[in-house]
Each structure stands twice: as C-alpha cells, then as structure tokens.
Amino acid sequence: MAEELKLFRTWSSVFALRIVWALKIKGVEYETIFEDLSNKSPSLLQYNPVHKKVPVLVHNGKPIAESLVILEYIDETWRETPLLPEDPYERAMARFWAKFGDDKVLTSIVWGVFFKEGKEQEEAMLEAMEHLQFLEDELKGKRFFGGERIGFVDLALGWLANMISIFEEVAGLKMVDEDKFPLLAAWMQEFADSPIIKDNWPPRDKMIAKFQALRDAKLAAAASK
Amino acid sequence: MAEELKLFRTWSSVFALRIVWALKIKGVEYETIFEDLSNKSPSLLQYNPVHKKVPVLVHNGKPIAESLVILEYIDETWRETPLLPEDPYERAMARFWAKFGDDKVLTSIVWGVFFKEGKEQEEAMLEAMEHLQFLEDELKGKRFFGGERIGFVDLALGWLANMISIFEEVAGLKMVDEDKFPLLAAWMQEFADSPIIKDNWPPRDKMIAKFQALRDAKLAAAASK
Structure with missing residues (x-):
C-alpha cells in the first residue's frame, strides 16, 4: 500500500511549522492541507475533536495531534536523521x-x-x-x-x-x-x-x-x- | 558500579506517585527522599533549578524532572513490563x-x-x-x-x-x-x-x-x- 501522509496546518502556525521542518529534515513526502481557523474543515474537526487545532498529521488514515507528540511519532516512524538523541x-x-x-x-x-x-x-x-x-x-x-x-x-x-x-x-x-x-x-x-x-x-x-x-x-x- | 537511584517526592504529590508506581511496577529498587516544600532541601533546588518541584529522579547522579518525562526515562531504561505500547x-x-x-x-x-x-x-x-x-x-x-x-x-x-x-x-x-x-x-x-x-x-x-x-x-x- 502506498503511504498516505497529510499535514493539516495554517500558513502561520509555529506549532505546525515544527512538523513541516521535521518531515523536510527526514525527507518524507506529504500532502499539505491549509486550514482557515475561522472556518475549520469537517476533516480537521473529525481528526482533532479534542483540541480542534492544527497541526494534525494523518498517516494512512490515522490522525495524530499535539505537535510534540507528532514529532516523536515522526522520529519513531521514519528513523533516518534522528531528532531525539539515542541515550x-x-x-x-x-x-x-x-x-x-x-x-x-x-x-x-x-x-x-x-x-x-x-x-x-x-x-x-x-x-x-x-x-x-x-x-x-x-x-x-x-x-x-x-x-x-x-x-x-x-x-x-x-x-x-x-x-x-x-x-x-x-x-x-x-x-x-x-x-x-x-x-x-x-x-x-x-x-x-x-x-x-x-x-x-x-x-x-x-x-x-x-x-x-x-x-x-x-x-x-x-x-x- | 552499583546503581544509585533516588526519588525526591512529598508524601502527597500525585505527580511523584506516578514515579513511585512506575518503579514498583518495574520492580526497580530506589531510595526515597521526602521533601518539605515549605523548606526545600538544597539538593532539590540543585537538581531541579528550573521548576524547584518534586518529583525529581536522580539516577547515578543525573537528575530528571517533570513526571511524564521521568516516566518515559524509566520506560526506556528499565524495559521490563513496558509502560508505553510498542507501536x-x-x-x-x-x-x-x-x-x-x-x-x-x-x-x-x-x-x-x-x-x-x-x-x-x-x-x-x-x-x-x-x-x-x-x-x-x-x-x-x-x-x-x-x-x-x-x-x-x-x-x-x-x-x-x-x-x-x-x-x-x-x-x-x-x-x-x-x-x-x-x-x-x-x-x-x-x-x-x-x-x-x-x-x-x-x-x-x-x-x-x-x-x-x-x-x-x-x-x-x-x-x-
């Protein structure tokens, strides 16, 4: 199955930028969905019902919210160029x-x-x-x-x-x-x-x-x- | 070298209790230091200069603060009975x-x-x-x-x-x-x-x-x- 990776972000969210940087550093391809927070998409509300915020990363249909949690997920899923040290x-x-x-x-x-x-x-x-x-x-x-x-x-x-x-x-x-x-x-x-x-x-x-x-x-x- | 593991806690801190439970679940032996938060010990202030709070776990002289961070450290250091899932x-x-x-x-x-x-x-x-x-x-x-x-x-x-x-x-x-x-x-x-x-x-x-x-x-x- 081809990997499907989508990032819900806004153009200005510094929390979402963390995810953009991490994916680019790792060289992982993804699709970007730009959200308008004054008119949130049904997908965003469905994927992040708790916080209703960006960023949300959706990997093969499974959503993850909270930028630091997403960073750890990225680091554990694509292990090239680690973000966290080993020790x-x-x-x-x-x-x-x-x-x-x-x-x-x-x-x-x-x-x-x-x-x-x-x-x-x-x-x-x-x-x-x-x-x-x-x-x-x-x-x-x-x-x-x-x-x-x-x-x-x-x-x-x-x-x-x-x-x-x-x-x-x-x-x-x-x-x-x-x-x-x-x-x-x-x-x-x-x-x-x-x-x-x-x-x-x-x-x-x-x-x-x-x-x-x-x-x-x-x-x-x-x-x- | 013998392992040295010290937990700085109070009798009532629910954050510190997380660490107590985790160490007991893993069967890891440790020494407890009970702090009086109205009169914090120099050791606590030295080990947690940022937050000046309990819990602090000190492993072979190295301090760790923030209870969720400590839980992850415990899980990565003593791998028996994992706290986090594998996936x-x-x-x-x-x-x-x-x-x-x-x-x-x-x-x-x-x-x-x-x-x-x-x-x-x-x-x-x-x-x-x-x-x-x-x-x-x-x-x-x-x-x-x-x-x-x-x-x-x-x-x-x-x-x-x-x-x-x-x-x-x-x-x-x-x-x-x-x-x-x-x-x-x-x-x-x-x-x-x-x-x-x-x-x-x-x-x-x-x-x-x-x-x-x-x-x-x-x-x-x-x-x-």
Whole structure:
C-alpha cells in the first residue's frame, strides 16, 4: 500500500511549522492541507475533536495531534536523521527542554510580554528573562540544542528564532539582547538561516501584519473588560 | 558500579506517585527522599533549578524532572513490563492522552472546579464534564487505558482514581457520576484497588485534611482580592 501522509496546518502556525521542518529534515513526502481557523474543515474537526487545532498529521488514515507528540511519532516512524538523541538520559533532557519551551518560555513571552501592557508586561518580562537565561545556559558548548545539528529541542524552540524579532518590532521592546544572551542570539541566527528552516518560514511582512492585528485585538479586549 | 537511584517526592504529590508506581511496577529498587516544600532541601533546588518541584529522579547522579518525562526515562531504561505500547501510533496516542490529562483534565478539575466557587466553578464544571467524556470514550472496550494492564496513561491519570472522591467530599459536589461515566467509574475503582497502586496511596484522611486546607486557603485568597 502506498503511504498516505497529510499535514493539516495554517500558513502561520509555529506549532505546525515544527512538523513541516521535521518531515523536510527526514525527507518524507506529504500532502499539505491549509486550514482557515475561522472556518475549520469537517476533516480537521473529525481528526482533532479534542483540541480542534492544527497541526494534525494523518498517516494512512490515522490522525495524530499535539505537535510534540507528532514529532516523536515522526522520529519513531521514519528513523533516518534522528531528532531525539539515542541515550535515554539525553532523550529525557530533550523532552524536558521542549516541554519547558511550551509551558514556560512561550507562556511568558507570548501571553505575558507580547499580549500584555504596563505592569503585567513588566512582570512577564522578568519571568521571560529568567526563562531565556536557562536556554542560554543550555547552549553552552553547543552549536544547536541538539548538538552539532538541529534536533528535537531546536524544532520545538524554533519559533523563538524568527518570532522574537517580530514580537520586538510589533511591541516596540527588546527581549533577546546579544550582550545578555550571546549564545541564544547566535543560535537564533544560525537556526533561522539553516536551509530547510529558512525555506519554510512564512514571509516576515505577513507575520508582522498578523501579529500586529492579534496584539491590537488582545489589548483592545483587555481594555474593554 | 552499583546503581544509585533516588526519588525526591512529598508524601502527597500525585505527580511523584506516578514515579513511585512506575518503579514498583518495574520492580526497580530506589531510595526515597521526602521533601518539605515549605523548606526545600538544597539538593532539590540543585537538581531541579528550573521548576524547584518534586518529583525529581536522580539516577547515578543525573537528575530528571517533570513526571511524564521521568516516566518515559524509566520506560526506556528499565524495559521490563513496558509502560508505553510498542507501536508508534499507539505510543503517540498514549502521549496524547497523558498530555491531555495534565493540560486539560487536571486544569479544569483542580484549578477550575475544586479551587473555585460560584459561576467560575460552574463554568469549569461544564468543561470538566467534556474532558471526562473524552476519557470515558477512550475506555470503550478496554479495561485500563493501557489495555489489559496498567500503562503510561493509567499512571498519568492515576490521580483521578483517588482524588475525585476527595475533591467531591471536600467541595461538596459530584463529578464522576456512575450513570454518566460508567467506564471511567469502573476504571477508577479497578485502578485504585490494584495492589501496587493501593499500597502506595497516602492515607485518605490525611489527603482530605490537606486538600481541605488548600481549598480554604485558595478561596480565602480569592475572596480578599
């Protein structure tokens, strides 16, 4: 039976981009279905009834949701160019930092700093700086989080590499100072410039327009409460 | 070299209990260090500088935090009595439901229903019911989430089995109605009664006293805002 592999994504979802990058790194062919989240397709709702979100990867009719879960599935199914290290302890560390990225870094930077103003934003900024410092320390002696090449944690944290400068531009503030986070700044540059990553990032002007509109809407909603 | 395995836990942490159960199921010997979270040991802070929480498993001097990450490490390190299934798709499903348990079920039940009152609690209850319905559906045709025996998802959701009735008693409400969730109610009973699980649950009266005090403190804090 021919393999059937479909990825439900949007043009801008950084969670879906993780899957795009992973499949391209592995050289796995797939079909893309672009979703409009304001008018979700019956297929998306059927394949991800719990979260109703992208990304969803459908492999021979079987759907998988949650981007980090999908990454592990891809790594276990197509074993060429592994994303996770082999050693159980190093695998645990990779899972730990990927989870830290979603639970802590993303929360403080996106929901705290980017979507807030004033005192709430200041508090979130302090938290975000602590989180980024952990990542800076984690990069000591390494080119990528995955070592000499891009791995699981790099893909999980990949949104940082391009989104930070978009958040900074839209919100008019500085988060990743090169003097304060030299390793993280260098990683962001090198990751973003890597061929597969670069070729699959949405256009910067479209992202800026989208995130400017999102931020305006969040701040307006908060102000009218 | 003799294996050195230490588990930092508290007597009541349901996250730490996952690790206790997993190690007992695998028959792995370990040393327990009981932490007092109001006065954390220097070792705990050194081993888990990011979250400063239990559980932390330290294997031959190397620390691992985050209970689901620890469970995967245990499963990859001691392969007898596997917790995760072998098939990549089934593994993905197990990871999905474990994450769903932490991100959604725990949030709606503990932070929403149990620690809130009035309208906020009512809204959280509706959400919790949706979440529990997904679990009910997932149990169709199965004895445990892991199939014929306790697996990864059972351990991840294990807190439900004993905590629901404690939450119900303390908050004076009903969450898991046997008519509405017959499979979940049966699973809760069978899981809680399993020898390794039962032998390693904290005493119910101590848990009730603890969670009564926690709830009183949360509600008092919310009222004084």
